[in-house]
Amino acid sequence: MDRLPSPDSASFLAANCWLDDACIADIDYFVKTLSGIKAKGVRPDLIGSIITHYACKWIPELSGEPSSPVDTDHQPPPESATASWLKKRFFIETIVSVLPPEKDTVLCSFLLRLLKNANMVGAGSNYLEELEKRVAWRLDQATMKELMIPCFSHVRGTLLDVELMSRLVKRFVEINLEGLRSGAGLFKVAKLVDAYLAEAAVDSELALPEFMELAGAVPAQARATDDGLYRAIDTYLKTHVNVTKEERKTLCKLIDSQKLSIEASLHAAQNERLPVRSVIQVLFSEQAKLHSHSNWSRSITNTKSPSPKIGSGPPDRCHSSxxxxxxxxxxxxxxxxxxxxxxxxxxxxxxxxxxxxxxxRGFFSWRRLATSANLGAVSVDVADERGEGKGYDSGSIGKQTPVKGKQGRSKTPKPWRQSTS
CATH class of the missing domain: 1.20.5 (Single alpha-helices involved in coiled-coils or other helix-helix interfaces)
Known part of the structure; x- marks a missing residue:
């Protein structure tokens, strides 16, 4: 190729079609051609698209799409596994070295696939570090599928590379704390970390320090809710049944019970895997929430305006509708x-x-019945005395009736007393 297309020409904007030319068959020649394009003052995003297209052409795994069937008629003779591995490693290292210095020129999904293959072939540490920096810069744009990078180390026995994920998250948090990126992406990364932990917790080889390191890499204020973290911790406790009580307490300290939803709080209150102290904290938090919401609703009903202001109630994390x-x-x-x-x-x-x-009612009805029976007996005694002709008047009858009743009972003892004598 003697003449390069002009940066402003239409042929250069269709760079993908231009790269499909058979003249680009050697990576060394591609690097020289790319250097000439950079010297023309081409925009970095176009250079990034050229590199992405060229890399996906020679390594189909970098495209993220299922590979097409291989044409065996025009297939070159097979190489040995070692030669193929070395060639792939050299190609990946070369691609990393020609990436534009601007970190927003290549998609995060392509960088994650490139990082996965670089770990697979054992690329140099400086190339891996450069890829990790670029991925960490755009980690909030990553997908859960691309983050599931297997662990290719022979030392660690985990399925996923949890240490790599921890390094990426820590770098991203440092970038946000320095103010180089907006803080909105931190909430997305927190959700990604909780989902990643829930998937990694199923692995029985995952050690507790690695799990806690990744969970603690995200600041507490970055989580609007701790439901995802609670799900990951519960999955870890369900898989790792040999965790001691002290380790359970240490692990559950990561959860803020005030950030749990009603469904998560109900599940935690009945979860036998959690320590008793954690369950009590959840119950107290729910009780405090109930009191605060009831007081807030009571204050809202007492106000004149039907719609409360955002600042009148309990503190909200976000002010969106x-x-x-x-x-x-x-x-x-x-x-x-x-x-x-x-x-x-x-x-x-x-x-x-x-x-x-x-x-x-039953007590008073029984008392009335007993009173009426006694009054009937007294009236009978009075009638008998009147029949004997003793001549008492109405006033003396009321006074003498109890005495005569007692005398009558003493004169005629009951039958059970006679039987005993």
Missing amino acids: RDIMTLQQIEIKQLKEHVNKLERRCHLMQSQIDKLVEKK
Whole structure:
């Protein structure tokens, strides 16, 4: 190729078609051609697309698509495994060395596939470090599928390269703390880490320090909710049954019980794998949430405006309408549960009151019956005395009746006393 296309020409914008020419058959010649293109002042994003297309052409695994069937008629003679491995390693190292210095010129998915293959062929440490820096810079754009990089080390027995993931997350957090990137991507990375931990926790060879190191690599404020972290920890405890009580306590300290949803809190309250202290903290947190939401709703009803301001309630993590609607739905659900509890207590108290009233009614009816029987006996005695002609008036009858009743009972002892004599 004697003449390179102009950077502003239409032929250069169709760089992918130009690279399909059979003249580019050697990587050394490709590097020289790429250097000439850079000297023309081509934009870095176009150079990145050229490198991506060329790499995917010679290593189909880098494209992320299923490989097409091989044409055996025009296939070159097979090489030995060692020669193929060395050739692939040299090619990957060369591709890394010609990447533009700007870190936003190549997609993160392509960089992750390149990093996976570089680990597979055992590329040099300086090339791996350069790839890790570039991936960490755009980690918030990664997908869960591309992050599942196997562990190719003979020393560690885990299925996934958890240490590599920890290094990427730590680099990304450092970049955000330095203010080089916006903090919005930190929430995406936190979700990716929790999902990654849930997948890695199934591996029985994953040690507790590695799990905790990756879980603690994300700042606590980056997690809007700890449901994903709780799921990962529960999966780890379910797989690793030999974890001691102290290790369980240390692991559960990573969870903020105040950031758990209602569903996660209910699951944690009945989870036998968690320490008792963690379960108690979850219960106390739910009780505190219920009181705070009930107080907040009570204050809202007392205000004149029907729609509360964002700053009038409990502190929100985000001020978006979606978060406010979610918070209102949670509040309504908790209030319904609280009302149902109060109704059950009212029904229980009402049933107890009814039982007490029935007991009192039975007691007073029996007392009236006994009183009426005694009055009937007294009237009979008075009638008998009147028949004897003793001439008592109405006033003396009331005074003498109890005495005569006693005398009558003493004169005529009951039959059981006679039987005993």
